[in-house]
Amino acid sequence: MPRLRLSRLVRLASLHVAAVVVAASLAFPRSSTAQAPCNRACDAAQRDVNGCCSAAPPSQDKTSATTMPCRPGMAQVDGGTFTTGARGATVTVAPLCMDLTEVTVDAYVACIRTGLCTAAHVGEMSSLDAFRPDTACNHGVAGRGNHPMNCVDWAQSAAYCQSQAKRLPTEEEWEWAARGGPAGRTYPWGSATPDIQACWSGLTKRVGTCPVGASPAGDAPGGIHDLAGNVSEWTSTENGSEWPAAADQSRRVFRGGSWHDAVEILLRSSTRPSTSPQLHDPAMGFRCVTATAIAPR
Numbered sequence: 001m002p003r004l005r006l007s008r009l010v011r012l013a014s015l016h017v018a019a020v021v022v023a024a025s026l027a028f029p030r031s032s033t034a035q036a037p038c039n040r041a042c043d044a045a046q047r048d049v050n051g052c053c054s055a056a057p058p059s060q061d062k063t064s065a066t067t068m069p070c071r072p073g074m075a076q077v078d079g080g081t082f083t084t085g086a087r088g089a090t091v092t093v094a095p096l097c098m099d100l101t102e103v104t105v106d107a108y109v110a111c112i113r114t115g116l117c118t119a120a121h122v123g124e125m126s127s128l129d130a131f132r133p134d135t136a137c138n139h140g141v142a143g144r145g146n147h148p149m150n151c152v153d154w155a156q157s158a159a160y161c162q163s164q165a166k167r168l169p170t171e172e173e174w175e176w177a178a179r180g181g182p183a184g185r186t187y188p189w190g191s192a193t194p195d196i197q198a199c200w201s202g203l204t205k206r207v208g209t210c211p212v213g214a215s216p217a218g219d220a221p222g223g224i225h226d227l228a229g230n231v232s233e234w235t236s237t238e239n240g241s242e243w244p245a246a247a248d249q250s251r252r253v254f255r256g257g258s259w260h261d262a263v264e265i266l267l268r269s270s271t272r273p274s275t276s277p278q279l280h281d282p283a284m285g286f287r288c289v290t291a292t293a294i295a296p297r
Helices: 003-027 105-114 154-163 171-178
Strands: 074-077 080-083 090-093 096-099 124-127 130-133 232-238 252-255 289-291
Touching: 074 171, 090 171, 096 171, 105 154, 154 232, 171 232, 171 252
Parallel strands: none
Antiparallel strands: 074 096, 080 090, 096 289, 124 130, 232 252
8 A cells, every 4th residue: 555545544543533532521521620639439339430439418507506306205495594483593494305295104104014113002192101092093094094194202203214214304494394484484374374274173173184285275385285284293303392391301392283283373383392202192293304415516
């Protein structure tokens, strides 16, 4: 083949190869020098057609602190500073999660089955260090699984909360939730005189508890039920009654009034009686709280 013809064929072949390369570069653009270098620090399955890892997802905005949601069945109560109604002390309450309802019979029975809660005298009330059966005690009574667990003493109540990785509220935490935080409510629902807002004997004499949450008109902010009425609730606070005769360190504060009460002052958010922690009573129950988890900034 003549030299001139061979040279022409070589040039044509070179042009054809160049065209293919250009087309490929258009179909698969490569990173420019302005782009980040190819990162290969990932599994092969995560790499793109060029063998590079995908960009890392954008980090979450952490410019403001957010509170993680409470567990199901609990409501978030924001923290704050207030002056307690009975003692007149200025206290600060940290954010917390509070059970929406008083602990039910069904929930307590489930704890008994795990061996973490006791059934000692749960169907009885105590009187002068003796126990006697009482029909208003809910444990073991058909149809009362959704009623508050009553006739349990302070230690049994605290043990239940601990079994759920929770605890009893302090009296300040309880009052802060019941008064609607900074709203300073007289009752969980507001300032209106108690009527149908609570399960109590101020309207009609009752012989026992109501199902939890049966009086939604009396809910505290966050949908927290029965902070007034149904059963009075143990707190973790020792001593502390506005009644001098009850002021000794062996007692525990309880809050909220009960189905048995007919005097409206006992349902107020600020009322602060105390009693022996060994008491078993059909008008006494409890609920639990936990601290909230704060996301990092």
